[in-house]
Amino acid sequence: MRARRLRAGLRGWGGVGAMAAVCALALAWILLLPLARPHGAGGAPAGDGGQTARATQARAGSCTDADAQNRSLPPSAAEGATVRAIKERGYLSVGVDQNSYRWGYLNPNNASGALEGFDIDLAHRIARDLLGDADKVQFRAIPTNERVPAIRSGRVDMVVRTMTITCDRLEQVAFSAPYFLTGQQVLAPRTSAVTGYDGSLAGRRICSAEGSTAYDHLSADKKSGRLPASTDISTTVPNQLDCLVRLQLGECDAVVTDGALAASQAAQDPTVALKGDTFTREYYGVAMKLGADDLVRRVNRVLEDYRKDGGWKASYDKWLSPTLGKDSESATPPAASYR
Structure with a gap:
């Protein structure tokens, strides 16, 4: 299923006028998303089948934000209830941003109006691994303050949206291993x-x-x-x-x-x-529902492959090198350490 495209009429990014137009488009886009909705798809994304969320990641009492990124599950290709439900549905539902330049955004100079960016590339890569087709993904625009609620309510299978792994969030959602270093x-x-x-x-x-x-x-x-x-x-x-x-x-x-x-x-x-410089050290992770252990493990396997086969680096060079630089500490994917 190919994503439906939204035409963009803006020209350029600088200035108040362009920013206001982008924000107006954001409101409309929230109503228009998902971009790709397969025929017959009507239900909410599958979570854990109604099971009680298991304590699969460390609780805040034994966690510090300095090592929160090291508490994900080891990678695996094994399929459980969550992955099987996604395959049966036929598409992956992903919460993303649509106005973060070079991360997840509607390029006003791209006539196709397709979402682009570093996070969007990663979402397509996960869909390719799970479903054999990078375009079998349904994007939903999620505001910053709705990322956790969107996962917990089952509106999306995962959020790929510059989301920092923290101990407080580990109490509410499950995270993949880190895929980006920032501050x-x-x-x-x-x-x-x-x-x-x-x-x-x-x-x-x-x-x-x-x-x-x-x-x-x-x-x-x-x-x-x-x-x-x-x-x-x-x-x-x-x-x-x-x-x-x-x-x-x-x-x-x-x-x-x-x-x-x-x-x-x-x-x-x-x-x-x-x-000034960054004053913290933080890591982005793919956020998923607590208890979706098989999906967490599968995403971690995707990230392992993404780092090894050059996909991560190619995406960084395309989207982020122009703003962060090729020699930035962020230009190298963070190493994964599992609990």
């Missing part, structure tokens, strides 16, 4: 006096996405005193890209988000720039 960073107007995640944020209005690790760090660091008490972190948005729009409109002074996403946003708008 939190500050984005601000190029002419701003903000210098990074430091005292220069005093009295500044900081924007972050609801349900993001960025907001978690901002909240914790303000309570601990790492951030100045006068830093205003009250500006939160459902989708991370909305922070860039707020920044362009002068409704906030800086954005805190993953450095990989911030670099892509700086590429979209030359009036903003990264400020």
Whole structure:
């Protein structure tokens, strides 16, 4: 089943007008997705068949965020109830972003209007392994703050959407082994006096996405005193890209988000720039439902192959090297360590 395409009428990414158009398109796209819905498909994605979610990954009490990425299940090609249900249905349902430049986005200069990006490549690769056809995937646009609920409710089989593996999230969803290394960073107007995640944020209005690790760090660091008490972190948005729009409109002074996403946003708008270095070390993982052990193991096998056969590197070079650089620490896939 080939994905249905949405025509894109935007021209270019820079500036407030383009960003506002992208956000308007995002609202329409949420209503139009899925892109690919096979004939006769009517049910929600299969989860664990109604079974009680098993404690397949370490609980927060024995977990630290420094090693949360090392708590996934070893890879396997064995099929269980979750994988069989996906095969019987005939397509993989994946929650993705549609407005994160070079990660998962609608390219306004691509007449086909197809979703593109690093995360989109990975979703197609998983579908190819599970179903023998990279296009047997149903994409659903998921806001940042809806990623966990979408998995737990069974709206999607998995989320491939720049989602950091943390101990708190391991309580709610299962994760694959890590597929990308990143860290939190500050984005601000190029002419701003903000210098990074430091005292220069005093009295500044900081924007972050609801349900993001960025907001978690901002909240914790303000309570601990790492951030100045006068830093205003009250500006939160459902989708991370909305922070860039707020920044362009002068409704906030800086954005805190993953450095990989911030670099892509700086590429979209030359009036903003990264400020300072990343101040955390984090890993993205594919998120799935607790108890879907066979799917977690299968995705980990896909990731092993993706790293070994050059697929990961080819995708990085195509999408992320222009913004992060070929020599970045993120340019090498993170090694997997299983529990």
